Amino acid sequence: MSCESTNTDQDLINQIAAGSEEAFGILFQRHWERLYLSASRKLGDPELAREVVHDVFMDLWRLRGQRDITNVPAYLGKALYNRVINKLVGKKDTYFFDILETHGQSLYEADQSLLEKDLLGLISAWIAVLPERRREIFVRHYFDHLTTQEIADSMGISQKTVQNQLSIATQYLRANYGHLLPALLLMQAFISKK
């Protein structure tokens, strides 16, 4: 007989805009767990996750009626990003660089192939946002740690082929930093087809 099952998220948002604490409680009950689990995975810290969920809902209450929320899960997802980022900045969390340093080995995930794709996408997106000068240094940094022999061994191809590929790639990167992102995305599509 309670209204929990009958009210849509949108109904609840409208009621919250009108000041209904009850609707707010129901919306919390409906969504907190998903947000908490996501924040917990993203931050690796249940206490911080708790704060994130609290802050997301506190914002929702404080800004009630002031925002045009048409898609509640999308709104909450974005709010979660904002609050998680607050924590990352506040704690000077450099886990992103751990990922880069270890080439994703620090990540926890069963499906490794999916992860590689995501990681590749992330690195290409990172290169795209680096200032031009840093961009070249960053890319070269990665190059420098790889010998052509290592690459050849891992790919099961000849060292000569790798050298040719690298040479082409290096020239390409140097000439086309601005177009790096689309190029990488194309490659990603190619890899996933294979």
Next chain:
Amino acid sequence: MFFFLVYITKHQVVITPDQEDIEHYFEVLERYNTGTASPEEVVFVERYMELLEHRAPVPQDFALRKDDIGKEIKNQLFNAINQETTRPVIHRVHFLRRYWLAAASVSLFIGLGGYIAYHNQQNTPQIVQQAPLDVLPGKTGAILTLSNGTQLLLDSLGNGVVATQAGANVSIQNGALAYDVNGKDAVSNTVTTPKGRLFEVVLSDGTRVWLNAASSLTYPVAFKGNERIVSITGEAYFEVAADVKRPFKVKVNEETEVLVLGTSFNINAYYDESQVSTTLVNGAVKVQNGANGKVLKAGQQANIVVGSRDVVVTAANIDEVVAWKNGSFAFNGADIQVVMRQLARWYNIDVTYDGIPEGTFSGEIDRSLTLDQVLKGLAKTRIHYKIEKGNKVVIQP
């Protein structure tokens, strides 16, 4: 190039990040949050957020602890909301303070000293105990028990039919529970308000009953025969539909009942109050206590001390008596226990006393305030209190 990038995703060599890159990274994150990020930066941040899902597994004991975690966050939120609503609504508190002042200047005295709250408020620092916890006020809601024993929670149901009883539609209309005239049998229903809830019922004859917190009303779905009989516990305000042929009776207990002819009146019969008080707003009622009966005139109150056979009639302060129905508490020379019993029912709190402050209270308080706001108001008259976990309030000397 393609080979190279595939390779680096598997490569294990540690690469030390550059400080400049780290700073740039945080700047990008901040720009994302302030909405000033470039499209490329938005893509980067959102890809990172997605990949972060793989940073750590969910704690293994989450399934066991999740109910507690959810409750704790929710409690924190509602505590914060309380404090929120205290601060921004300054104009409202201000209005109330003026209201308090008006009340204070007329009647808010502490005992014989005539100590007016106003001075305390203006001149002396507060000796109020810091209260980190607070309790939200009550609201409308009740439990309906049908004739077969089924219970329905009536909290915040929208308009519409909630049940059918002996042919009568039972529906919510504008927040009140209402019965239509189609009931065939006099099967009995009961509406019960727990602490912290208030509810309105419209009976099949059109009689309106407002139930205060921690009260109940039992009535037939349809009135058959030549009497309309209902019974109550706690406190209720009646506006009885006139029907000369079928007098209306409210049974309070075995001994006490109120006989009504079309009228408006209030009955306060809480088990923890020392007397049953019937206050007539208009019309005519007869209060019967065993063999003794008194007819009340409008503005009069009949008091029956529990266990006594007498019915004592006094002049009543109608506004004070029906204040609860109009959204406030009103006190006129009430001692702290009388005040706290009313607060306990509305805020669903347990009150204990480390000491009993002397003096009496007069004035009116909005029932939509949080407990802490009300107690702070009382604290201005030198009450000391502490709100503890589990809705407990300790009154200190």
